[in-house]
Amino acid sequence: MQGYLETTKDVYKQAALTPDVGLCCTTSPIWQLPGLKMPKKMLAMNYGCGTTVHPRDLVNNPTVLYVGVGGGMELLQFSYFSRKPQGVIGVDVVDEMLTASAKNFVEAEKLNPWFEKDFVDLRKGDALNLPIEHNTIDVAAQNCLFNIFKTEELQKALAEMYRVLKPHGRLVMSDPICDQEMPENLRADERLRALCLSGSIPMKEYIKMLTDTGFGTVEIRAKRPYRMLAPGQYDTENLIYIESLEVCAIKDPMPKDGPCVFTGxxxxxxxxxxxxxxxxxxxxxxxxxxxxxxxxxxxxxxxxxxxxxxxxxxxxxxxxxxx
Known part of the structure; x- marks a missing residue:
């Protein structure tokens, strides 16, 4: 495995063993849903830059896939809308994160009478080779994970999400983006990439990778301020502005005249x-x-x-x- 992916595993192994509330700076408010209570440790392990939970995606008791489980917060939120055994599948490559998430679901079951921990199926797996059958998922999601990948790995990860989605299924994602040129020394910094900073790509490139994968419809649901990489704090001569982007890519047939991209x-x-x-x-x-x-x-x-x-x-x- 490439070095930066090993570094990423190490970063999130430590984040699983010792929750780090400063690891990511979530820009979307956490959903407050009637009857849903979050374990404190689950909240402390909210490692993302936005949200992938949108009620209008989650009708009719869908089967949901979430890649990169974190502390399980979004898996629990998805379960709120999909209350069936193995209705939500969580995939992660880090053993310690899967273990920590499983413990959090035991606590979540105590706090939420409606929730049963077997609603969530935790699986060891790689985003580049998902342990999921073709065309079986209604909604797939990832939060602040794909931003870590370099171009070739990102293409593979998107192709895997496309493969497992049913026709008209939805891929909901949240990632940092940067429309400025990211200095190569920062892009090559394995830890900064693992922290979802230096891997940020321009929004147009991000959208094009989705449509090149085959998604016929793309919705830009939110774009918000995220981080600043300032000279003196990072190895850069220029101030770099990073935003967080929330996107839904739909596995619709590709129109003859090109994809439909909604930007508001x-x-x-x-x-x-x-x-x-x-x-x-x-x-x-x-x-x-x-x-x-x-x-x-x-x-x-x-x-x-x-x-x-x-x-x-x-x-x-x-x-x-x-x-």
Whole structure:
């Protein structure tokens, strides 16, 4: 195994043995769900940069895969929506993390009358070779893990997630991104990569890797400030700004004209007619905003109409779109 992956295993082995609340800086609030109580140690082991738990993904008692179990917090949250034996599968390559997570579920069972620890199936496994059968998962997720991988490993990990998802299944991810050029000396720093900092890639590259894998729909659900790498604190001459990104990639068929990527744009028709129909399946009702993918935004803009307003990307898309 490559050196940086061994370093990552060592970092998270120590984090399993001794919870480190400063290891990651989660930018999303922890879901407060009725009747859900979190063990304190599980909260202390919340090693992520955002959240992958979105109730609209978790309807109809789905089978959920979570890669990189941490202390089990998101596995417990997923179980809240999938209350069946082995409804949530957690995969991790670090034995100590699997052991710590299993202990946390024993405590979670005491705190939550609805929860049974056999709702969660913990498996030893590698993100690059998942111990999961083809087309069996409704929702797959990872939080601040894929950012660690270099390009070739990231491509393999994404391909594995795609393989195990059912048609129209969802891959929900949270990772740091950086649109500035990351200095090569920082990228080569194995510990900084393991800490989900120097492996950050530009958002456009991140999205392209998802669509190149085959995902026909991509939703940008959140983009938030995350960390600063400052000269004097890190080996860099420039101040580097890192953000956290929450994304859902859907295993939809790839459209002939390319993927649908939703970044929070909307179109508003304000002409004199009751509606505008572009003849391509998009109907805009008068003065009723419609969430649109970037591809549709470009097509509408190319019409040159003065009675259609297209908003800028908000980077907070929550469904209801055109495609």
């Amino acid at each position: 744009k909307a179109a508003i028709y304000y002409g004199t007619d009751e509606l505008f129909d572009d003849g391509k399946g998009h109907t805009l009702l008068q003065n009723q905003p419609l969430a649109i993918c970037d591809k549709t935004a470009g097509a509408l803009a190319s019409l040159g109409r003065k009675d259609i307003h297209i908003t800028e990307s908000t980077w907070f898309y929550d469904g209801g779109g055109c495609c």
